[in-house]
Amino acid sequence: MKALSEYLDSKIEETIKTLDELVRIPTHVPPGENYEKAVEFMAEKLHELDFDVEMFIMPRELFEKKNPRLVHLKGERVNLSAKLDTGARKTLLINTHLDVVPVSDGWSVPPFECTVRDGHIFGRGVADSKGGPAALLTVLSAMKELGIKPKYNLNIALTTDEEMGPYSGLCYLADLGKLEADYFLSMDGDSDDITIASNGNADWQIDVFGKSYHSGSSFLGVNAIEKSVPVMSELLELKARVEKRRSNVPASSIISRKTGIDTLVPVLNITVINGGVKQNIVPDRCTLKGDRRFIPEEKYDEVCREFSDAISNMKNKNPDIDLEWSCDEIYGPMLTDMEHPWVREVKRVAYEVTGEEMQLAGAQGSLDVAYAVKVTGLPACCFGIGRRTKSNAHANDENISIDDLKMYTKFLGKLICE
Numbered sequence: 001m002k003a004l005s006e007y008l009d010s011k012i013e014e015t016i017k018t019l020d021e022l023v024r025i026p027t028h029v030p031p032g033e034n035y036e037k038a039v040e041f042m043a044e045k046l047h048e049l050d051f052d053v054e055m056f057i058m059p060r061e062l063f064e065k066k067n068p069r070l071v072h073l074k075g076e077r078v079n080l081s082a083k084l085d086t087g088a089r090k091t092l093l094i095n096t097h098l099d100v101v102p103v104s105d106g107w108s109v110p111p112f113e114c115t116v117r118d119g120h121i122f123g124r125g126v127a128d129s130k131g132g133p134a135a136l137l138t139v140l141s142a143m144k145e146l147g148i149k150p151k152y153n154l155n156i157a158l159t160t161d162e163e164m165g166p167y168s169g170l171c172y173l174a175d176l177g178k179l180e181a182d183y184f185l186s187m188d189g190d191s192d193d194i195t196i197a198s199n200g201n202a203d204w205q206i207d208v209f210g211k212s213y214h215s216g217s218s219f220l221g222v223n224a225i226e227k228s229v230p231v232m233s234e235l236l237e238l239k240a241r242v243e244k245r246r247s248n249v250p251a252s253s254i255i256s257r258k259t260g261i262d263t264l265v266p267v268l269n270i271t272v273i274n275g276g277v278k279q280n281i282v283p284d285r286c287t288l289k290g291d292r293r294f295i296p297e298e299k300y301d302e303v304c305r306e307f308s309d310a311i312s313n314m315k316n317k318n319p320d321i322d323l324e325w326s327c328d329e330i331y332g333p334m335l336t337d338m339e340h341p342w343v344r345e346v347k348r349v350a351y352e353v354t355g356e357e358m359q360l361a362g363a364q365g366s367l368d369v370a371y372a373v374k375v376t377g378l379p380a381c382c383f384g385i386g387r388r389t390k391s392n393a394h395a396n397d398e399n400i401s402i403d404d405l406k407m408y409t410k411f412l413g414k415l416i417c418e
C-alpha cells in the first residue's frame with residue numbers, strides 16, 4: 001500500500017495530462033454536444049485496464065419526456081458504465097459527471113485546457129468534476145502496473161447532464177439497473193466535507209389570470225400582476241414558517257462557519273416573475289415560479305400539501321383571484337445513515353490522506369446522486385477534489401490545487417485497495 005501511495009505521487013504529471021485531455025473536450029451544457037467524445041476517451045482507457053465497458057445513449061424521446069425544458073439541446077446524451085469483476089464479495093459504485101457548465105468572459109487562462117500556475121491547475125471542470133475521473137485512471141493504471149487487486153468489484157458510471165437535469169444520465173443508468181453495488185462513492189463534491197445527505201427540490205409555478213384592457217380604463221380589466229401580490233404575500237408567510245425548521249443533518253462546514261447555521265435548512269423561494277406587455281395594457285397573466293428545498297425529514301407529499309393549503313387559504317381571503325398552480329418534485333432528498341460502516345470507511349480513509357477529521361454534512365442543493373440512491377437504496381458518500389470557496393466551480397478561473405489532486409488520488413487508491 002505504501003508502495004502504491006508513493007507511486008501515485010510520482011504519477012502526478014500523468015494525472016494532470018489526463019485531466020488536460022478531458023478538459024479539452026468541451027462538454028459544457030448547454031448544449032452538451034460532445035458527450036460522445038468524452039465518454040469514448042474514458043471508455044478506451046478503462047477498456048485497456050480490463051474493464052467491460054458499455055455506452056448508454058438516453059433515447060431522445062425519454063430525454064425530452066423527462067426534461068421538457070431541455071428539448072432545445074442538441075447532441076446524443078451518452079453515458080458510460082464500466083465494470084471490473086475481481087471476484088470480490090462487495091461491489092463499489094464510483095460515479096461522477098463528465099458535463100461541465102459553460103464559460104463566460106473573464107477567465108485569465110484559456111478555459112478549455114489545463115494551465116498550471118502557482119501550484120494550481122486551472123480549467124473548466126477541473127473541480128466539477130473532471131479531476132475525479134483523471135485521478136481514478138491514474139490509480140487504476142498504477143494498480144495494474146504494481147499488480148494490486150482492488151478489494152471490491154468496481155462499477156464505474158460516468159454520466160452526463162448533471163449540470164442541467166433533472167433527469168441526468170445517472171438517473172437513466174439507475175432506471176436501467178446499471179448501478180448495482182454495495183457501496184456508492186460520488187466523486188462529484190468537494191473535499192471540505194463528506195456529503196451524506198442533500199435537500200430535496202420541488203419546482204413550483206403559479207399562473208395568475210386577469211383580463212387585459214386599455215390601462216386608461218383599467219377598472220374594466222383585471223390586473224394579473226396586482227392580483228399576484230396577495231399570492232406572494234401568502235407565500236412569504238409560508239416561507240417564514242418553513243424556514244424556521246431545522247434538520248438533524250449537519251450543514252456543510254463552510255455554511256456553518258459563514259452563517260452560524262449548523263444544520264440543513266428548508267427554504268422556499270420566489271425566483272421568477274413574468275407578466276405584462278406594455279405600460280398601457282392591463283396584464284392578463286402573471287406567472288410566478290420558484291423552488292422549495294426540503295430537508296430529509298420532510299416528505300414531498302407534505303411539501304405539496306402545505307403549498308396547496310397556503311393557496312387555498314389565500315383564495316378564501318381573495319375569492320376573486322383566478323389561478324392555476326403546480327408543484328413538481330425534481331429530486332428527492334438524500335440521507336445516508338451517518339453510522340453506516342461505509343460512511344465510517346470513507347471518513348477513515350479521508351482522515352488518513354488529509355490528516356483532518358472530515359465532517360459529515362448535508363448539501364443545501366439537490367443532487368442527481370439522490371435519485372440514484374432512491375432507486376438503488378445504496379449508502380452514498382460524496383467526496384471530491386475541489387474546495388467549495390476556493391475552486392471557483394461554475395465561475396471564472398475554476399481551479400484545484402495540485403496537492404488536493406495528489407491527496408484525492410491517494411484517497412481513491414486507499415479506498416479501493418486497502
Ligand SMILES: [Zn+2]
Pocket residue numbers: 097128129162188189
Ligand atoms: Zn458537479
